[in-house]
Amino acid sequence: MVDPLTSSLGEVVLHLLLAGGLGVLIGLEREQSESGGTFAGSRTFPLIALYGALVQAFFPAVLPVAFGMLVVPLTVAYVGKIWYEGDIGLTTLVAALVTVVLGAMTMHSDRGATIAIIVGGAVTVLLSMKGPVHEFADRIEESERRASVKFILVVLVVLPTLPDRSLDALYGLNPRFVWLMVVFVTGLGFVAYVLGQALGPERGIALTGIVGGFVSSTATTVSMAEKTTQNATLYHVCAFAVVTASIVMFPRALIEIAVVNPDLLPNVAFPLGAMTVVGVAAAGVLYWRTASDETVKPEELENPLRLQPALLFGAIFAAVLLVSEYANEWFGASGVYATAFFSGLADVDAMTITLSRLAAEGTVSTQVATTGIVIAAIANTFVKAALAWVLGTTELGKLVSIVLGVVVLSGLVFLWL
Structure with missing residues (x-):
């Protein structure tokens, strides 16, 4: 685990930057595809990732509670998105929850950070392939x-x-x-x-x-x-x-x-x-x-x-x-x-x-x-x-x-x- 009390400041900052970078990567994709709408985009997703990273680094014992607390405002924002935009897609909401986990993984360990990079890249690719995936499903x-x-x-x-x-x-x-x-x-x-x-x-x-x-x-x-x-x-x-x-x-x-x-x-x-x-x-x-x-x-x-x-x-x-x-x-x-x-x-x-x-x-x-x-x-x-x-x-x-x-x-x- 990347312990902020025992690890060097440079190591902690590096892992935090990694968490923010993964959030930016997913957030940019959501914003460019216009799938996030007013719900979340290139600023919200890195903040969500940093939220998970900071909780994991300084308050790991309360990470499940912190995750649950984030679900409430995300759900409210999602309901508002449905109300104003008429879009009931769950993809962006689920992507936001995954981003929290990815942020926490970057602070868990070096192996966790590596896996977070792999999963974050895979998530971004999957999100960007909405058209081909739906076309594939329609052909079956x-x-x-x-x-x-x-x-x-x-x-x-x-x-x-x-x-x-x-x-x-x-x-x-x-x-x-x-x-x-x-x-x-x-x-x-x-x-x-x-x-x-x-x-x-x-x-x-x-x-x-x-x-x-x-x-x-x-x-x-x-x-x-x-x-x-x-x-x-x-x-x-x-x-x-x-x-x-x-x-x-x-x-x-x-x-x-x-x-x-x-x-x-x-x-x-x-x-x-x-x-x-x-x-x-x-x-x-x-x-x-x-x-x-x-x-x-x-x-x-x-x-x-x-x-x-x-x-x-x-x-x-x-x-x-x-x-x-x-x-x-x-x-x-x-x-x-x-x-x-x-x-x-x-x-x-x-x-x-x-x-x-x-x-x-x-x-x-x-x-x-x-x-x-x-x-x-x-x-x-x-x-x-x-x-x-x-x-x-x-x-x-x-x-x-x-x-x-x-x-x-x-x-x-x-x-x-």
Whole structure:
């Protein structure tokens, strides 16, 4: 805690200035957006932040009381704003209350000050994105909203009730870990989905591939392949989208490894990083070869926050985890590699998380885990090329196969080095 009695005067003043600066930042945004109206603006918000900072510094024991006392005049001012301006929005009022907390955090500790800076910046960005956020909400259909709410409720109810230990009845599986990974993978897809919705239907083909790769690279490949059967001249731009969606799988896998087993990341980053770099270069050549007037409107991807696909992934992940453990026990590394290849044909995420977990537990070696993850990624890349051949035109199949073939070859070369 930044104690004014023991800390230097310079340190106390610095933290007070930080509190005031955060208040100014939020206040300017409220005033420039005209959302605060006569309620609060560039002068009121820094005063509110300083109020929280000074109370925390000199009277920390009464901070809850001081916070409650501030709620009364803020509520009166808010009612007056409704009366005179007819605006019942709660955003500015809530922002003012958050600013009090941020001011107090700057005086709590150095870590509190750092978090206050991060949260203050995030709050300012969120406040300034009123238009895009509301447009995004308007684009979501009612059925999608219900599906998302249902998924979130199930997550909040189920996750805390699951035992966080291996259960003999489930052949040694940890139910909470399995469900937590389901939520994590679904969350990755949802972030990309939100990005795609926020950018709107007019987003470029490059962003279409990136977003599609995080949400569902298979769905993106199928969509682009079908478009070439409708218009064969689009095979260049569709190939670019397929390749982009396919190579996004590699950094996505690296994110999953970083979360589940950070110690494994340096080993896997080398081959998957090489495949990403080569893929980006190949995609760049494709983009350069694509005519400037070639455009294709992507199919809208489904919201990943849906219960049925999440449960399906959970079942696949649990099965892959069990099969991998027994395959390693019975057949050693070759069993793991075979499992990685066949599971990679359907889903890379399950195998990536499985081998990251097994390596963290010491069940498999780092080298076996690294090789298995690369094998799964290569198998899934083959699937994208096969889909391009089967569902798309011959030109699309050839182009995608050549590009992804080079990507796969680079991964194998760097894996063997």
